[in-house]
Amino acid sequence: MTHLTLLDQAVFVLAAVVLFTCFALLTQARxxxxxxxxxxxxxxxxxxxxxxxxxxxxxxxxxxxxxTLVLKAGVIPWxxxxxxxxxxxxxxxxxxxxxxxxxxxxxxxxxxCYWVVLPIERMELTATRNVIAVSLAVVVxxxxxxxxxxxxxxxVVGFMAMENGLFLAAVTATSGMPLVVELGxxxxxxxxxxxxxVFFLQIxxxxxxxxxxxxxxxxxxxxxE
Amino acid sequence: MDHLLxxxxxSLAVLQALLVLAAAPLLVGWVRRVKARLQNRKGPPLTQxxxxxxxxxxxxxxxAHTASPVFRAAPYIVFGATWIATATLPxxxxxxxxxxxxxxxxxxxxLALARFFxxxxxxxxxxxxxxMGSSREMMISALAEPAMLxxxxxxxMTAHTTNLSGVMEQLLGAPLALRPSILxxxxxxxxxxxxxxxxxxxxxxxxxxxxxMIHEAMILEYSGRHLALMEWAAQLKLLLYGTLIANVFFPWxxxxxxxxxxxxxxxxxxxxxxxVLGVLLALAETTLAKMRLFRAPLFLNxxxxxxxxxxxxxxxxxxxx
Numbered sequence: 138m139t140h141l142t143l144l145d146q147a148v149f150v151l152a153a154v155v156l157f158t159c160f161a162l163l164t165q166a167r168x169x170x171x172x173x174x175x176x177x178x179x180x181x182x183x184x185x186x187x188x189x190x191x192x193x194x195x196x197x198x199x200x201x202x203x204x205t206l207v208l209k210a211g212v213i214p215w216x217x218x219x220x221x222x223x224x225x226x227x228x229x230x231x232x233x234x235x236x237x238x239x240x241x242x243x244x245x246x247x248x249x250c251y252w253v254v255l256p257i258e259r260m261e262l263t264a265t266r267n268v269i270a271v272s273l274a275v276v277v278x279x280x281x282x283x284x285x286x287x288x289x290x291x292x293v294v295g296f297m298a299m300e301n302g303l304f305l306a307a308v309t310a311t312s313g314m315p316l317v318v319e320l321g322x323x324x325x326x327x328x329x330x331x332x333x334x335v336f337f338l339q340i341x342x343x344x345x346x347x348x349x350x351x352x353x354x355x356x357x358x359x360x361x362e
Numbered sequence: 363m364d365h366l367l368x369x370x371x372x373s374l375a376v377l378q379a380l381l382v383l384a385a386a387p388l389l390v391g392w393v394r395r396v397k398a399r400l401q402n403r404k405g406p407p408l409t410q411x412x413x414x415x416x417x418x419x420x421x422x423x424x425x426a427h428t429a430s431p432v433f434r435a436a437p438y439i440v441f442g443a444t445w446i447a448t449a450t451l452p453x454x455x456x457x458x459x460x461x462x463x464x465x466x467x468x469x470x471x472x473l474a475l476a477r478f479f480x481x482x483x484x485x486x487x488x489x490x491x492x493x494m495g496s497s498r499e500m501m502i503s504a505l506a507e508p509a510m511l512x513x514x515x516x517x518x519m520t521a522h523t524t525n526l527s528g529v530m531e532q533l534l535g536a537p538l539a540l541r542p543s544i545l546x547x548x549x550x551x552x553x554x555x556x557x558x559x560x561x562x563x564x565x566x567x568x569x570x571x572x573x574x575m576i577h578e579a580m581i582l583e584y585s586g587r588h589l590a591l592m593e594w595a596a597q598l599k600l601l602l603y604g605t606l607i608a609n610v611f612f613p614w615x616x617x618x619x620x621x622x623x624x625x626x627x628x629x630x631x632x633x634x635x636x637x638v639l640g641v642l643l644a645l646a647e648t649t650l651a652k653m654r655l656f657r658a659p660l661f662l663n664x665x666x667x668x669x670x671x672x673x674x675x676x677x678x679x680x681x682x683x
Contacts, residue, residue: 146540153542153675160667237663244670251678267679 144192148309151185152268155305156247159278162298163243164236168221168229168290172214175294179209182301186308198313204323205304213297213330220334221290224341231288239285243278250274268309275302289340289347293333300326368459371620375460379449381629382605386448386597387411389604389636396644411597415590423586426487436483437584437591440476444595447472448602452527453609454628455617456534461527466514469526470507473558473602476595477503484580491572495579498655502564502576505662506557512669513550516543517610519676526606530613542679546672548611553665555603560596561643563653564661567596574652601636608635 141149158178165171183206190198221227233239254270279302282295304322307314314322337347344351391408398405425434450463477499484496518524520543521532557564560577570578581592609616615631617624653661 143538143540149675149679150540150542150545153546153671153679156675157546157668157671160671236660240663240667244667247674247678251674270678271675 142192144188148185148188148192148268151181151188152271152305152309155181155185155301156271156274156278159275159282159298160240160243162294163239163278163282163285164233166231166233166236168226168231168288169218171291171294172218172221175217175297176210176214178298178301179214180206182305182308183210185305186313189308189313195313197316198308200316201308201313201319204319208323208327209297209301213326216330216334217290217293220337224337224347226290226347229288231286231291234285239281243281246277246281247274250277266310269306272302272306272309275299275305278302287348287350289333289337289349292349293330297326297330367620371457371459374455374620374625375449375458378454378458378460379445382448382451382453382598382601383445383594386594386601387415389601389640390597392637393600393640393644393647396641397647400644400648411593415594418585418590418593419587421586423584423588425588426583429487429583432479432482433486433583434588436479436486437588437595439479440483441591441595441598443472443476443479444598444602447476448598448605451602451605451609452530452616453605453632454625455620456527456530457618457620458527461525464526466511466518466524466526470511470514473599474503474507476599480580480592483584487583489583491575491579491582495576495582498576499580502557502658502662505659506554506665509550509662509666509669510554510558512666512673513547513554516547516669516672516676519673520544520680526610530609530616531618533610533613534616534618541676543672543676544611546668546675548607550665550669550672551603551607551611553661553668555607556643556646557658557662557665559600559603562647563650564658566652574655604636604639605632608632608639 155178158174158181161174162171162178165174183202186198186202186205190196190202221229250273251270254273257269258266260266276299279295279297279299282298283292286292286295300322313319340347340349340352388408388411391406391411394410395405395408446463447469450460451469452458452461452464481496481499484492484499486492515524517529520541521529523529523532556562560567565576565578566574567577569575570582572579577596581589584592609632612635615628615635617628
């Protein structure tokens, strides 16, 4: 640990905090607070990117960091927040099924991710290759969030958190993808956020709620008729 | 020479034990004072806890006629166990002869012993409040203890020893490193300390409101010197957690050689660190509201999660890096 530079150690600290924000997302019942936590996560990922740029002298990563900060800590949470306000869900509190159980499941998944990633970490990659396990855990925890939530907006946040995890892996293990790819992915995410907004409206118009479970029930009801 | 040195070291250990005993009420007085100032009150003087203890020690100890010997013995056991735990914790210097006992597992054992007798004493007289307080205390501690042990084990994994004196020497000797595991362990231990010492948002040390009290409910039947010992033990426990956080996570200033100048500097450093922690505690208590009792598991769940994440980040990020 001590042979690494302070910047690399700071990357580790921030990566661990990103993992913590994932657990915060998993157990956060208030929609607006979920979006705020998601914005923090985006900001932390941007900070990791900037630190990697400084530590490994990769100037193009600064562009990526700025892009991440603007999109993931600014525009996307803001857009989602606007949708939430427009749909009148500001004060919505989701009823979570047993947060301690979900947390424990998350802890189990983190251990699993560590075990899966062990062979990769033995390969000669950058000094911060240990973050790969954390990144995979962020992806899997985002997936867990999509599975455990019933609210369409929080499922979208889970999806975006998965993307954060992939991005973290790319930045810390291989010092970033080519800038063209990153730009493409960033705009994909932006377009996805816009499309999700349209979907929110469609779902709401169809079933008068954003509770995704009711999509199943409606279909069963129609079959019975 | 060796003989003289050990006499000097032992007398220092005894001095440290007496010092923590004398300093514990001062820390509580300081927290109360800062809290009063934050709430625009003048607040009692810093020496108020001493006066309260002196008053209680001179008063007659009344014991309910239903009380068993456990009730009479409990204050001495609680006080003794907490005092030994606080006194052996390296607060001024590492490598004192008493530090051989300052093992995290032993420390947790002493605290558990004190808690066990405190809960027994609450149940002993058979009043409703005592039983309620004991059951609540047991619920909180059953959730807090795993979090505390996981947090402390995270640190001991970094230092490769469970002896706190060894941990401090290891951390002082190593070059400065940012370790996510220690950051998380600090967060977890701070939350556990708040829960275990009965501060807001888990318990309110300043009220006897029957619906919410935990610690006060258990010692409701005590009076006189028994009550004084119980109060003193609670103050020692606050000092113990304060010193643990101050010296394990910020060990700078702790004397590694037993020279008078180094020890004086260590005492000043510790006083400074505890004063800052006291201000932070008072700030937290002023800005937070007390939680409903049934939300306490969520609070401690967070502490346990932080401790677990600390352990994971040690294993995942720091080993082999």
